[in-house]
Amino acid sequence: MTAAPDSPAAGRAKLADVAKLAGVSVGTASKALNGNGRMRPETRQRVLAAVEQLDFRPNQHAQSLHTGRSWTVGLMTTDGIGRFSTPVLLGAEDALGAGKISVLLCDTRGDAIREQHHLRNLMDRRVDGIIVTGRRTDPRPPLKGIEPIPTVYALSPSTDPDDISVVSDDLSGAQLAVEHLLATGRTRIAHVTGPAHHAAAQDRARHTVELLEHSSLELATGRVHFGEWSEAWGRRAAEAVLRIAPDTDAFFCGNDQIARGVADTLRESGLDVPGKIAIVGYDNWDIMALACRPPLTTIDTNLSEIGRQAALRLLDAIGAQPEPGRHTVPCRLVVRESS
Amino acid sequence: MTAAPDSPAAGRAKLADVAKLAGVSVGTASKALNGNGRMRPETRQRVLAAVEQLDFRPNQHAQSLHTGRSWTVGLMTTDGIGRFSTPVLLGAEDALGAGKISVLLCDTRGDAIREQHHLRNLMDRRVDGIIVTGRRTDPRPPLKGIEPIPTVYALSPSTDPDDISVVSDDLSGAQLAVEHLLATGRTRIAHVTGPAHHAAAQDRARHTVELLEHSSLELATGRVHFGEWSEAWGRRAAEAVLRIAPDTDAFFCGNDQIARGVADTLRESGLDVPGKIAIVGYDNWDIMALACRPPLTTIDTNLSEIGRQAALRLLDAIGAQPEPGRHTVPCRLVVRESS
DNA sequence: TTCCGGCAGAAAAACGTTTTCCCAAGTGAG
DNA sequence: CTCACTTGGGAAAACGTTTTTCTGCCGGAA
Secondary structure (H helix, E strand, O other): OOOOOOOOHHOOHHHHHEEEEEEEEOOHHHHHHHHHOOOOHHHHOOOOOOOHOOOOOOHHHHHHHHOOOOOOOEEEEOOOOOOOHHHHHHHHHHHHHHHOOOOEEEEEOOHHHHHHHHHHHHHHHOEEEEEEEEOOOOOOOOOOOOOOOOEEEOOEOOOOOOOOOEEOOOOHHHHHHHHHHHHOOOOEEEEOOOOOHHHHHHHHHHHHHHHHHOOOOOOOOOEEOOOOOOOOOOOHHHHHHHHOOOOOEEEEEHHHHHHHHHHHHHHHHOOOOOOEEEEEEOOOOOHHHOOOOOOOOEEEEOOHHHHHHHHHHHHHHHOOOOOOEEEEEEEEOOOOOOO | OOOOOOOOHHHOOOHHHHHHHHOOOOOHHHHHHEEEEEOOOOHHHHHHHHHHHHOOOOOHHHHHHHHHHOEEEOOOOOEOOOHHHHHHHHHHHHHHHHOEEEEEEOOOOHHHHHHHHHHHHHHHOOOEEEEEEEEOOOOOOOOOOOOOEEEEEEEEOOOOOOOEEEEOOOOHHHHHHHHHHHOOOOOOOOEEEOOOHHHHHHHHHHHHHHHHHHOOOOOOOOOOEEEEOOHHHHHHHHHHHHHHHHOOOEEEOOOOOHHHHHHHHHHOOOOOOOOOEEEEEEOOOOOHHOOOOOOOOEEEEEEHHHHHHHHHHHHHHHHOOOEEEEEEOEEEOOOOOOO
């Protein structure tokens, strides 16, 4: 039982088949498809009809071999695909998919050997570009040995200012939080956040202090409480803050987990949130923010927008219009019941 | 200022360059590289040395064009890249990366149009295979129109039993939980889980009931408590259970969020966990399980192992050794302080 | 010496496009 | 009626491999 001559099982149609059916040469068929060259409209129609009839789809390997473009970009993530890189990744995939570009996923697990390995692989595949995303906002050293391949760093900027980076605007985040608290009448604000050696913690803390100074205020406890990005730390820190400054009327927390820890301690201490004390988190991690009692007011970092912009800037760079430097994406305030 | 003849900037070396440097023909150089054909060891060495010197790397597009293999598999995820698909995806990427195969990421966002679009794209790229992963364990209809491309369904099995599926073994999960509770002396066990229309909830509940019957026991409240996969539901359900059956001595929950909700209610009711009541969750979602007070004993579904196995079975299928059917991956009990 | 077999390596075909170059026929002007 | 141009379309080169086929050459046996 052999397949009928024009059955799909007879193997993918190639351009030569299309040409034969349309009664033209391969070259002409190609031109008809791509709109190049000049020919009678009627001829073009014949080719297009043949394409339709045979369900022809060009072989991308042949195309890529000839043009040198693979219509593929590599997406390197250095920390598994965590809570942070995932939205970035999806944003990028979305923006690229619209342009017929596919995403090759590479996870380095934070391992330099693996990173180098993936890099070779991407270069062997002649990817058109690379997006690098990391776990946190701390700057990272640029990829080495990718001379001619356009690259964009998302979330974690490159340490080289001549590279293209797209990052979250921590200043706008701190600003939204502080201004929101001030606008709702809070003046004795405590700041509890992650490890001091994380850029995210450090930057947000600095901005917070400066913004308060701008309004002639200072932190309720006189200092920033650095710790971990965990609920447990939030709980401990809340106790400490209340001991040092019982009149605190707001907590601005470095992330939603800390905020939730704070909320738990306050609730269990019988302190009304938001009646007596307001809480603002950071990240808008829905699972955390919504499960919190009460649901958290928080700062959304627009991660998928960061991914989208990284993709668009990569497209620009591939098109030879790179805009080097560090580009920021503003945050968004999400008001819920904790403030 | 032109680049030195053998500088990397002089453009990628091609096999012809290698051949010229080694003083052989391209064909011979190719054979030397791939270990095919016969030749004097010395000749092979000369070629290899040239490869080294020029840092030659074969053009994958040319290879693929000729061999018809792309050394690429598509990974279709139907629900963004959520908490469930991510580990599966990483497991698969890991297993495939070892075999020099790269992963093309496609997110359908649950949209059929988008799914079809990605499918065309994958076929145009002549991927060697496809892995499909979904949000939950509910079966899904098979991909349409991929006749000749090997496909494996991970996490969400295909409704067609002749397809290859790799899923989590809900029976083993329920078994580990129930046997652990029985072994630690609990006999009045309540089961709180997600929506009744989710296969995961339904299956685990059924197995739980059957396992208890096996030990001549029944559920503390006489029935399964279906609801949502949320902490809020866990909190409400715990109250209900305690009202109906105050002598309940253990909660087996359908996921870690529910378990955490239960834990919160119990703690706030002054009931000692695990002294008076034990709690077992499901999923081993570290963020939830560890932040819970006390840290949760829970069932780990080995998601990354599911991804790994899906990849291996896909490799088999690509190698023309498919093993159709539904393959299960057993769960693992993680004991912490809640039991 | 002649033949045959085996071996090293060269030459060429093939994979499926795109693009450049070229030719033939038609059109208009002088 | 020719000449120069334009226009439609064909032929062929190119992309960089792999694989198959082919050609000398050498050694050994008759």
